Amino acid sequence: MSLVPTARDHATAIAADVRAGRRRAVDVVEAHLAAIAATEDQVHAFNLVTAERALAAAAEIDRRVGEGDDPGPLAGVPVALKDNLCTRGVATTCSSRILAGWEPPYDATVVRRLDRAGAVVIGKTNLDEFAMGSSTENSAFGATRNPHDPARVPGGSSGGSAAAVAAGFAPLALGSDTGGSIRQPAALCGVVGVKPTYGRVSRYGLVAFASSLDQIGPFSATVGDAAICYDAIAGHDPLDATSIPTPLESVAAHLADGVSGLRIGLVREMLEGDLAPEPDVVRRVTAAAEALEAAGAKIDEVSVPAVVYGLSAYYLIAPAEASSNLARFDGVRFGLRVDAPTTAEMMRATRTEGFGAEVKRRIMLGTYALSAGYYDAFYGQAQRVRTLISNEFAAAYERFDLLLGPTSPCVAFPLDAKTADPMTMYLNDVYTIPSNLSGQPAMSVPFGTGEGDLPVGVQLLAPALEEARMFAAAAVLEEAAP
Amino acid sequence: MSAKISRDEVAHVARLALLELSDEELDRFTAQLAAVLEHAQDVAALDLAALEPMAHPFPLRNVFRPDEVGPTVDRDEVLAQAPAAEDGRFRVPAILGEEP
Numbered sequence: 001m002s003l004v005p006t007a008r009d010h011a012t013a014i015a016a017d018v019r020a021g022r023r024r025a026v027d028v029v030e031a032h033l034a035a036i037a038a039t040e041d042q043v044h045a046f047n048l049v050t051a052e053r054a055l056a057a058a059a060e061i062d063r064r065v066g067e068g069d070d071p072g073p074l075a076g077v078p079v080a081l082k083d084n085l086c087t088r089g090v091a092t093t094c095s096s097r098i099l100a101g102w103e104p105p106y107d108a109t110v111v112r113r114l115d116r117a118g119a120v121v122i123g124k125t126n127l128d129e130f131a132m133g134s135s136t137e138n139s140a141f142g143a144t145r146n147p148h149d150p151a152r153v154p155g156g157s158s159g160g161s162a163a164a165v166a167a168g169f170a171p172l173a174l175g176s177d178t179g180g181s182i183r184q185p186a187a188l189c190g191v192v193g194v195k196p197t198y199g200r201v202s203r204y205g206l207v208a209f210a211s212s213l214d215q216i217g218p219f220s221a222t223v224g225d226a227a228i229c230y231d232a233i234a235g236h237d238p239l240d241a242t243s244i245p246t247p248l249e250s251v252a253a254h255l256a257d258g259v260s261g262l263r264i265g266l267v268r269e270m271l272e273g274d275l276a277p278e279p280d281v282v283r284r285v286t287a288a289a290e291a292l293e294a295a296g297a298k299i300d301e302v303s304v305p306a307v308v309y310g311l312s313a314y315y316l317i318a319p320a321e322a323s324s325n326l327a328r329f330d331g332v333r334f335g336l337r338v339d340a341p342t343t344a345e346m347m348r349a350t351r352t353e354g355f356g357a358e359v360k361r362r363i364m365l366g367t368y369a370l371s372a373g374y375y376d377a378f379y380g381q382a383q384r385v386r387t388l389i390s391n392e393f394a395a396a397y398e399r400f401d402l403l404l405g406p407t408s409p410c411v412a413f414p415l416d417a418k419t420a421d422p423m424t425m426y427l428n429d430v431y432t433i434p435s436n437l438s439g440q441p442a443m444s445v446p447f448g449t450g451e452g453d454l455p456v457g458v459q460l461l462a463p464a465l466e467e468a469r470m471f472a473a474a475a476v477l478e479e480a481a482p
Numbered sequence: 483m484s485a486k487i488s489r490d491e492v493a494h495v496a497r498l499a500l501l502e503l504s505d506e507e508l509d510r511f512t513a514q515l516a517a518v519l520e521h522a523q524d525v526a527a528l529d530l531a532a533l534e535p536m537a538h539p540f541p542l543r544n545v546f547r548p549d550e551v552g553p554t555v556d557r558d559e560v561l562a563q564a565p566a567a568e569d570g571r572f573r574v575p576a577i578l579g580e581e582p
Contacts, residue, residue, distance in 0.1 A: 102563055103563060104563075105555050105556060105559040105560050105563065106555050198539040198540065199539070199540060199542070212537060212538050212539065238547055241542070241545040242538075242542060242545075244540070244542075308524075309524060309525050309528070311521070312521055312522040312524055312525040313525055315518055315521070315522065316522055316525070323499060330500070331565060332564070332565070332572050332574055333560075333563075333564050333572055334563050334564060334565075335565075336565070337565030337566070339575075340575065341575060341576065342575055342576050342577070343574045343575050343576065343577045344500075344577075345575075346574065346575050347500050348500045348501065348502055349502070351499075351500050351501055352501055352502040355501070357507075360501055360503075360507075360511075361511060361514060361515070363499050363501065364492065364495050364496060364499055364501070364511060364515060365515055365518060365519075367495045367498050367499045368487065368491070368495045368515065368519075371495065371498070377526055378519075378522065378526065380535050381525055381526055381528070381530060382522075382525060383535030383536050383537060384528075384530035384533040384534070384535050384536070385525050385528070385530065386535070386536040387530075387533040387534055387535065387536040388528075388530060388533055390536060390539075391533075421514075421517075422514050422517070422518065423514075423517045423518060423521060426518070438539060439538075439539020439540060440539075464539075464540070
């Protein structure tokens with residue numbers, strides 16, 4: 001029983017109408033609040049719906065339009081934010097008990113930029129606790145359901161954002177992607193999901209998971225909507241020291257560029273051998289390659305053998321960085337404190353009660369990988385694999401302009417199907433992780449369905465800062481999608 | 483690489499990470515961490531001595547902001563979110579005379 005709407009209100013259409021005074025932002029927000037009221041109890045995309053704030057912000061947009069002002073390229077567009085993005089004065093939980101009651105004293109840079117572009121934040125979406133997971137089942141507030149089939153997971157960790165867009169609760173959402181946490185749920189929910197180049201979108205105000213991998217990006221129903229959202233949030237930010245100063249190129253301006261003459265490589269290791277996806281997924285990727293070829297691209301196979309080591313490297317590097325980043329949750333400065341006679345006992349009691357099982361598992365794994373005697377064998381070795389994968393991608397991009405592969409090995413799976421065995425769950429990210437390790441952009445585009453009529457996403461991978469080329473190819477795929 | 487991670491090692495790591503695990507959790511985590519580390523053997527076994535370790539995707543170094551006075555996050559707003567605060571500072575239980 002699908003909860004996916006048959007008709008959609010796109011961000012590009014909303015912004016054009018609101019800017020021209022043809023529609024009121026308040027009406028747009030009310031329509032989306034009504035959609036949330038109708039089916040959110042079956043989806044659980046949100047940790048918090050900020051209805052009053054959204055209506056007030058929309059009224060302000062309408063007032064500005066009435067005065068002849070232009071509120072910006074996302075005027076009146078409702079946006080759902082993953083609940084690990086800081087919102088001043090609005091609870092930000094990371095779906096963890098340890099941040100219970102915390103209201104950040106500042107806005108994330110992406111939140112400020114959305115506001116500056118005229119977008120309206122409509123709520124905070126559910127995630128796997130601290131973005132650790134691939135199914136949004138590791139939330140302290142309960143699992144999110146896939147709108148295509150509520151008995152199945154939406155993917156994760158940004159499952160709430162993906163489900164919010166798929167269910168028509170918001171035309172745009174933001175997520176964070178450390179090992180696939182935007183692209184994999186986008187694929188499973190049948191929406192577009194983009195991981196930009198590392199450093200292209202400011203992480204100021206994103207609660208850190210693995211700082212050398214984390215990147216913020218958009219979800220939307222269409223490639224064009226993702227493009228205007230990316231254009232609004234990307235660009236240099238002095239508040240994030242890892243932010244790239246290179247001037248921003250508008251991807252929306254290049255959407256119609258096409259793929260004529262582009263050389264696109266099909267990544268062999270993502271389609272056959274030990275890491276081969278379900279046969280339906282292989283068929284969809286092959287069909288996507290044919291569609292790109294029909295549009296004028298030159299398709300060839302390419303081998304990137306080191307991607308098979310990405311998963312192991314990731315599950316050493318990401319937990320290592322997480323064990324360090326999550327040391328700040330100790331009951332001293334924010335969120336939960338479990339009282340005890342001494343500070344050390346208070347910290348231990350707070351962390352023991354505040355963190356869920358998967359977060360504890362990753363902190364332990366990271367602490368172990370960084371501990372004396374194991375550092376070089378695990379963490380150092382994983383960092384060398386990162387170099388190996390980056391070198392192989394660099395070699396592939398000497399022959400190709402873009403790479404193509406699957407996003408996820410399978411379609412959305414039933415709830416609880418993979419919760420007992422962490423390693424089975426981790427395998428969901430096998431095709432998405434390499435781009436996080438190399439820092440390069442990648443995006444998932446819906447391309448037909450697989451088993452059970454469930455959505456399949458195909459993944460476009462691009463060299464650093466080549467988002468415009470990637471979006472142009474995504475637009476071709478969207479046009480050709482079955 | 484070494485043999486499987488032991489229950490004692492898991493208990494030691496939990497102490498380092500300021501986490502308390504029940505006996506049942508210790509058993510479960512020992513088996514689950516062993517499975518992940520077992521998978522990581524493919525990486526541990528590679529000969530990568532010729533490659534430099536990569537800590538970060540791009541070579542950004544010495545990123546400084548201009549040395550100019552500007553607005554900062556409001557102290558009272560920050561302290562209002564703390565579990566306990568006093569005299570403009572975070573308040574914690576006793577820290578002296580306790581085990582590390």
